[in-house]
Amino acid sequence: MNVRVLLNSRLMAIVAVAGIAAVLPAFFPSAYYYRVAALVFVFALAAIGLNLLMGFAGQVSLGHAGFIGIGAYAVAVGPTHFGLPPWLSFVAGAALSAIVAFLVGRPILRLKGHYLAVATLGFGVLLSIVFTNEAKLTGGPDGMSVPHLVLFGWAARGSETWYWISAVSFMIGAALALNLLDSPAGRALRAIHDSEVAARMLGIDVARMKLTVFVISAVYASIAGSYLALFNGLITPEVSGFLRSIELVAMVVLGGMGSIMGSLVGSAILVVLPQALTFLHDYEHMALGLILMGVLIFLRGGVVPSVAAMFARRRP
Amino acid sequence: MAEFLQFAFSGLTVGAVYALVALGFTLIYNASDVVNFAQGEFVMIGGMTTVFLTLAGVPLPLAALIAVVAAVAVGLSLHRFAIEPARGASAVVLIMITIGASIFLRGAAQVVFDKRFHSLPPLFGNDPIRIGGASILPQSLVVLAGAVVIVVLLWVFIDRTLFGKAVIATAANRLAARLVGIDTRRMGSFSFAVSAAIGAIAGILVTPITLTSYEVGTLLALKGFAAAMLGGMGSAVGAVVGGIMLGLLEAFAAGYLSSQYKDAVAFLVILIVLFVMPHGLFGRAKIERV
Amino acid sequence: MTILSTERLSISFGGVRAVDAVSLEIDAGKVFSIIGPNGAGKTTLFNIISGIYVPEEGRVRLAGEDVTGLVPERLARCGLSRTFQNLQIFFRMTAIENVMVGRHRHETTGILADLLHLPSVGRQNERTRAAALAALDRVGLAADAERPAGSLAYGALKRLEIARALASEPKALLLDEPAAGCNPVETQELERVIRSIVKDGITVVLVEHDMRLVMNVSDRIHVLANGRTLAEGTAAEVRANPAVIEAYLGVQRSREAARAVG
Numbered sequence: 001m002n003v004r005v006l007l008n009s010r011l012m013a014i015v016a017v018a019g020i021a022a023v024l025p026a027f028f029p030s031a032y033y034y035r036v037a038a039l040v041f042v043f044a045l046a047a048i049g050l051n052l053l054m055g056f057a058g059q060v061s062l063g064h065a066g067f068i069g070i071g072a073y074a075v076a077v078g079p080t081h082f083g084l085p086p087w088l089s090f091v092a093g094a095a096l097s098a099i100v101a102f103l104v105g106r107p108i109l110r111l112k113g114h115y116l117a118v119a120t121l122g123f124g125v126l127l128s129i130v131f132t133n134e135a136k137l138t139g140g141p142d143g144m145s146v147p148h149l150v151l152f153g154w155a156a157r158g159s160e161t162w163y164w165i166s167a168v169s170f171m172i173g174a175a176l177a178l179n180l181l182d183s184p185a186g187r188a189l190r191a192i193h194d195s196e197v198a199a200r201m202l203g204i205d206v207a208r209m210k211l212t213v214f215v216i217s218a219v220y221a222s223i224a225g226s227y228l229a230l231f232n233g234l235i236t237p238e239v240s241g242f243l244r245s246i247e248l249v250a251m252v253v254l255g256g257m258g259s260i261m262g263s264l265v266g267s268a269i270l271v272v273l274p275q276a277l278t279f280l281h282d283y284e285h286m287a288l289g290l291i292l293m294g295v296l297i298f299l300r301g302g303v304v305p306s307v308a309a310m311f312a313r314r315r316p
Numbered sequence: 317m318a319e320f321l322q323f324a325f326s327g328l329t330v331g332a333v334y335a336l337v338a339l340g341f342t343l344i345y346n347a348s349d350v351v352n353f354a355q356g357e358f359v360m361i362g363g364m365t366t367v368f369l370t371l372a373g374v375p376l377p378l379a380a381l382i383a384v385v386a387a388v389a390v391g392l393s394l395h396r397f398a399i400e401p402a403r404g405a406s407a408v409v410l411i412m413i414t415i416g417a418s419i420f421l422r423g424a425a426q427v428v429f430d431k432r433f434h435s436l437p438p439l440f441g442n443d444p445i446r447i448g449g450a451s452i453l454p455q456s457l458v459v460l461a462g463a464v465v466i467v468v469l470l471w472v473f474i475d476r477t478l479f480g481k482a483v484i485a486t487a488a489n490r491l492a493a494r495l496v497g498i499d500t501r502r503m504g505s506f507s508f509a510v511s512a513a514i515g516a517i518a519g520i521l522v523t524p525i526t527l528t529s530y531e532v533g534t535l536l537a538l539k540g541f542a543a544a545m546l547g548g549m550g551s552a553v554g555a556v557v558g559g560i561m562l563g564l565l566e567a568f569a570a571g572y573l574s575s576q577y578k579d580a581v582a583f584l585v586i587l588i589v590l591f592v593m594p595h596g597l598f599g600r601a602k603i604e605r606v
Numbered sequence: 607m608t609i610l611s612t613e614r615l616s617i618s619f620g621g622v623r624a625v626d627a628v629s630l631e632i633d634a635g636k637v638f639s640i641i642g643p644n645g646a647g648k649t650t651l652f653n654i655i656s657g658i659y660v661p662e663e664g665r666v667r668l669a670g671e672d673v674t675g676l677v678p679e680r681l682a683r684c685g686l687s688r689t690f691q692n693l694q695i696f697f698r699m700t701a702i703e704n705v706m707v708g709r710h711r712h713e714t715t716g717i718l719a720d721l722l723h724l725p726s727v728g729r730q731n732e733r734t735r736a737a738a739l740a741a742l743d744r745v746g747l748a749a750d751a752e753r754p755a756g757s758l759a760y761g762a763l764k765r766l767e768i769a770r771a772l773a774s775e776p777k778a779l780l781l782d783e784p785a786a787g788c789n790p791v792e793t794q795e796l797e798r799v800i801r802s803i804v805k806d807g808i809t810v811v812l813v814e815h816d817m818r819l820v821m822n823v824s825d826r827i828h829v830l831a832n833g834r835t836l837a838e839g840t841a842a843e844v845r846a847n848p849a850v851i852e853a854y855l856g857v858q859r860s861r862e863a864a865r866a867v868g
Binding site: 054060107108110111112113114115117118119121122123125126129130132133242243246249250253257282283284285286287288289290292293296297300 | 351398401402405406407408409411412413415416417418419420421422423424426427534538541542545549576577579580583584586587590591594595596
Binding site for chain 3: 176179180182183184185186187188190191193194195197198199200201202203204205206212216258
């Protein structure tokens with residue numbers, strides 16, 4: 001396979017998503033649909049980051065919503081308490097997430113398997129407790145309002161605007177992730193997933209690689225969190241809670257670990273499904289749990305890789 | 317001093333429940349390598365079923381028995397219909413399946429029962445017993461005694477019976493256990509059944525003190541998992557010690573520092589312990605073989 | 607010239623002395639084999655030399671420098687590479703991607719360049735791919751370059767590990783039982799590969815049970831038993847050593863006897 005073909009195939013998925021994103025609004029009967037679709041892209045962005053960590057480097061995190069929380073509260077607290085412009089708060093949130101990830105990642109990523117799971121879980125819970133209890137800054141459990149994002153005098157508001165912002169951001173995020181995978185660092189990450197000892201024996205600084213991808217994934221989550229807050233205009237500690245972290249992991253696993261476009265599919269399933277199931281009223285959670293279990297049992301590789309494998313089988 | 321005792325009593329009571337949940341985690345993990353995040357739902361099922369049966373006029377002992385049986389049935393079904401079919405899936409996928417199960421069970425509880433908080437009458441009344449200036453509810457003693465009895469029974473069973481030996485063998489090496497003729501799948505369903513029973517009993521005993529509702533399971537699963545890891549995954553002693561420690565930590569943190577940050581202190585300590593001892597208090601480091 | 611040496615290396619696990627005061631002097635550009643019955647401490651010795659275990663006593667020197675206790679990734683950058691007895695393949699990757707990872711220490715692009723896929727990354731990828739393909743070709747796997755590693759046969763995986771290690775351009779290459787599980791044809795192919803590696807000036811340290819392979823390719827043979835040095839010499843010397851026959855071939859013979867009976 002020559003490099004040009006590789007490049008083309010790498011960008012093809014993104015071109016396809018761009019095409020769909022451009023055509024989709026023609027089928028939206030109301031602003032509500034823009035809103036749901038924007039949420040799909042925002043969560044998919046966070047899921048891509050987590051997928052780099054989980055699906056490629058093989059390191060689990062049950063606390064990634066903590067970084068969503070940092071990004072979300074940055075754009076709320078920055079303008080409200082420190083008079084920073086929203087765009088600067090957005091950047092500051094991403095930087096803060098990177099710094100926090102860098103500091104906690106060092107000791108946390110030395111842990112393996114379930115110990116890593118419980119440590120990241122604890123980290124996420126700690127952050128959400130801080131957001132809940134520092135009421136002076138964050139408004140406590142009731143949350144706080146978020147001012148609009150204003151760029152050069154233009155205010156980003158409304159579901160349609162945010163649909164375009166989040167779709168474009170998702171595509172940039174996906175392109176960067178796909179670039180990374182087709183690079184020395186990306187190969188090193190994937191190697192770590194399969195055999196740390198072999199990776200080390202080939203000169204890969206495993207600890208540094210894990211930390212790097214942890215920081216990258218934290219920045220993805222943080223940016224998604226900022227978008228979420230700016231788009232909703234309101235933020236509560238719930239965005240950074242344990243259930244959000246689990247939801248993010250579920251998106252990655254459902255779509256397919258190690259599949260960047262799978263993250264979009266996983267996000268679409270978990271954002272749209274609860275909206276689609278509301279007609280079930282009290283039975284909503286039962287149905288959600290059943291669907292989650294069913295998909296994982298029967299398509300345990302995730303939706304995108306499993307479907308791709310089915311097509312590959314049909315075409316010998 | 318009285319204050320210290322007071323915090324210790326409440327910490328021990330909550331810690332005993334965490335210990336039982338952690339013990340359930342450990343049992344299932346040892347028998348089947350599954351980290352069962354639906355563990356907390358067993359506690360919820362035990363408490364809620366007993367509450368609703370007594371409300372319907374069933375005498376408390378019978379209601380409690382039925383609740384335990386119900387939890388065991390749920391545990392066995394969980395193993396049969398969700399874990400067994402996914403055999404061979406990755407650890408993360410299995411965890412997500414148990415989380416799916418816990419969402420389902422919570423949703424079901426919301427439909428079968430309701431969304432309110434409920435309590436049960438304590439076994440020996442509500443008059444606190446005074447010890448060294450501190451007071452303890454009789455029900456707390458019941459919880460502690462129950463936890464001790466369960467731990468002792470489980471230890472005797474595992475240590476003294478052939479079946480128990482098979483459980484240990486399965487935990488140590490699944491393949492080797494199968495080769496000597498142990499039905500490891502039966503070990504799996506057995507561990508789910510026992511874990512469910514332990515969880516349900518914990519739920520029944522603690523409901524008079526902490527109340528119960530359809531959603532108490534989530535936090536309990538979280539704390540139980542944390543306790544199991546604090547002790548060292550796979551170690552039964554570690555699970556019990558980890559649970560008690562977590563309960564005490566929370567109680568002292570709530571008493572002396574800040575009740576808002578009691579959960580934070582618990583998780584902070586877990587992080588620090590894991591940073592210093594990456595395999596928990598009682599876990600052993602594996603020698604890497606390549 | 608000595609490229610790799612150990613000086614009275616010792617390590618114990620749970621009170622058992624797995625490696626006990628083992629000293630090696632390995633000449634550059636030669637094939638040095640370590641043999642011994644199962645449990646003699648051969649792989650443990652490899653694990654110490656390659657930085658996976660830290661020895662309790664003794665020193666390891668690579669190209670004259672003391673590298674005792676250095677982590678594997680540092681040793682790799684010093685020019686040491688190895689394969690593994692129980693394959694450590696990157697199963698989620700293709701054959702050529704496995705070998706491309708072996709080029710890691712020669713790749714220079716930074717993480718930001720990687721994320722943005724700057725032109726330098728493209729050129730880097732091309733160089734890496736070309737070098738990886740050459741390494742695959744050396745072990746006779748060029749035709750399987752784009753196949754998923756998981757779909758290759760066992761013997762091919764053994765050679766894939768060698769190609770991956772070769773791609774890192776090591777000074778010394780440790781091979782841990784490369785012929786285990788290989789059929790006679792594959793073993794012959796392996797012998798050819800080892801000879802070609804040495805011809806390029808790379809020192810090969812071989813742990814192997816296949817005696818014919820060992821006797822054919824080795825310049826020197828070091829015999830271990832119960833963690834201790836039993837003998838060292840050329841193939842002919844070792845073969846004639848009574849202690850070796852007693853400890854090593856004795857086991858072999860009784861095993862053959864057991865096989866005949868069972």
